[in-house]
Amino acid sequence: MERCLEFKGIEKAFPGVRALQDINFRVKGGRVLALLGENGAGKSTLLKIMSGDLRADAGTITLNGREMNFSSPNDAIRAGISVIYQERQLVPAMSVAENIFPGIPPRGALGLVAGKQLKRQAQELIDKFGLSIDPAAPVGTLSVAYQQMVEIMKAYRRDSDVIAFDEPTAPLTDAEIAILFDLIRRLKEAGKIILYVSHRLSEIFQVTDEIVVLKDGRLVAEMKTSETGEQELIRAMVGRDIGDTYAGLNRNDKIGEVLLEVSHLETDVLRDVSFTLRRGEIVGFAGLVGAGRTEVARAIFGADPVSSGEIKIEGKPVRFKTPKDAIDAGVALCPEDRKEQGLVLFRSVRDNVTMPILAKVKRGLFLDNHAEDEITIDAVKRYAIKTPTVDKIVMELSGGNQQKVILGRWTSSKMTTKILILDEPTKGIDVGTKAEVYQMVCDFAGQGIGVIFISSELTEVVNISDTIVVMHGGRVTGQMTRQEATEEKVLALAMLD
Numbered sequence: 001m002e003r004c005l006e007f008k009g010i011e012k013a014f015p016g017v018r019a020l021q022d023i024n025f026r027v028k029g030g031r032v033l034a035l036l037g038e039n040g041a042g043k044s045t046l047l048k049i050m051s052g053d054l055r056a057d058a059g060t061i062t063l064n065g066r067e068m069n070f071s072s073p074n075d076a077i078r079a080g081i082s083v084i085y086q087e088r089q090l091v092p093a094m095s096v097a098e099n100i101f102p103g104i105p106p107r108g109a110l111g112l113v114a115g116k117q118l119k120r121q122a123q124e125l126i127d128k129f130g131l132s133i134d135p136a137a138p139v140g141t142l143s144v145a146y147q148q149m150v151e152i153m154k155a156y157r158r159d160s161d162v163i164a165f166d167e168p169t170a171p172l173t174d175a176e177i178a179i180l181f182d183l184i185r186r187l188k189e190a191g192k193i194i195l196y197v198s199h200r201l202s203e204i205f206q207v208t209d210e211i212v213v214l215k216d217g218r219l220v221a222e223m224k225t226s227e228t229g230e231q232e233l234i235r236a237m238v239g240r241d242i243g244d245t246y247a248g249l250n251r252n253d254k255i256g257e258v259l260l261e262v263s264h265l266e267t268d269v270l271r272d273v274s275f276t277l278r279r280g281e282i283v284g285f286a287g288l289v290g291a292g293r294t295e296v297a298r299a300i301f302g303a304d305p306v307s308s309g310e311i312k313i314e315g316k317p318v319r320f321k322t323p324k325d326a327i328d329a330g331v332a333l334c335p336e337d338r339k340e341q342g343l344v345l346f347r348s349v350r351d352n353v354t355m356p357i358l359a360k361v362k363r364g365l366f367l368d369n370h371a372e373d374e375i376t377i378d379a380v381k382r383y384a385i386k387t388p389t390v391d392k393i394v395m396e397l398s399g400g401n402q403q404k405v406i407l408g409r410w411t412s413s414k415m416t417t418k419i420l421i422l423d424e425p426t427k428g429i430d431v432g433t434k435a436e437v438y439q440m441v442c443d444f445a446g447q448g449i450g451v452i453f454i455s456s457e458l459t460e461v462v463n464i465s466d467t468i469v470v471m472h473g474g475r476v477t478g479q480m481t482r483q484e485a486t487e488e489k490v491l492a493l494a495m496l497d
């Protein structure tokens, strides 16, 4: 029998937001449906209802004609529905095998046998995916990309009828993305129902058959992928045209004296890294995941120990022992992993935005509630952060909006930043807001700030930066101006051995 999943009249409200309103659509087996929309449109909420993590206020979901009624995620899994979340759900201390096959604790003499079996089964799965992961390794020791692949294998081995992916490629490199797309095609051939959420439009055209667009919790468009173009999609999502993102940028053309000079920098990971950053300049760092770009940022910021080499700011040698020293000297780092290094999820938007400013004014000065609100409201406006109030806890924001809170924190107008380091600032951010982020980066440069822009999206890094530094294996493999750079040249240097 052909599989069919149907959403009827789904409604969901949170305090201050109607996250989903009257959602109706269906997907057939063997089809990949893209669920698109801006940050906060309701995509993850819909998937969480489907997976039994949230209860809808009204409406029904039917699978193969049977109405689903879940009171827990386990109910959904038993009914044949697997969702791979935007935020990973693995247990870092447990092994890869234990994470893929949860709920089978290998204990005692019998457990030893079970443990071996578990490892073998996990190994088979890992081989099937063509990955090199040790099934006995604790998941927490794997790279983010591999953790995501473990998450995908975990869902795959359940053999569910419905598999939903919520921004699966955000942490992946091109190699794993290819493996994932291959897998999706196989699932499709096996007649499964696949839901796919991503902000990368090129992926939508590569792997999906149908598209549903959500906007402010409503279904605003349904189309066939083959009959749609990129501009049409953007218009449905954003509600307006956004022309050529890069050509329309108002760039800074006043690049000044040298602000930061890094010479022969070495750490555990970095080898002989040298480059300069001038006032008003945007220096982009390109490279594959693991090339050492984040490590450069962390070394400058005083977050990782430097073993040799020199860092000079405005001609003076500096060696920050902690990030606090760096912040005091006017260096700001907007980190890559919002969960681990950035946000305090159970604190309010206001607390999260004003945190570094508070650290600065703690000695002596006093920042009153009113000033804090003002700074936060300013950030909420500039980045169009979707939140009913500044008191909302960050955990309750959508993934992309959490990312915007981080940007707001490190780019507050009240900070006296000289050097701004942005590590993957547009990860999980929708197309409309991306253009605004780019303009803001140019505006910072216009104010004389030196910006280090780290990104895995080649197009972005090549088009935003004045100078592009390419890294591979902890070394700088090339440097060029925006005028000289092409994506092919950068890619060749990024893959250099």
Ligand SMILES: Nc1ncnc2c1ncn2[C@@H]1O[C@H](COP(=O)(O)OP(=O)(O)OP(=O)(O)O)[C@@H](O)[C@H]1O
Residues within 6 Å of the ligand: 014, 015, 017, 019, 037, 038, 039, 040, 041, 042, 043, 044, 045, 046, 086, 386, 387, 395, 396, 397, 398, 399, 400, 401, 428
């Ligand atoms: N647990 C929650 N409590 C309160 N509000 C929530 C909760 N979860 C989501 N929301 C709100 O519901 C709306 C939809 O959020 P959702 O996470 O579904 O967006 P999304 O489309 O997945 O966005 P993104 O692209 O940023 O991931 C947002 O306004 C969000 O703040």
Ligand SMILES: [Mg+2]
Residues within 6 Å of the ligand: 043, 044, 045, 086, 166, 398, 399, 400
């Ligand atoms: Mg989401």
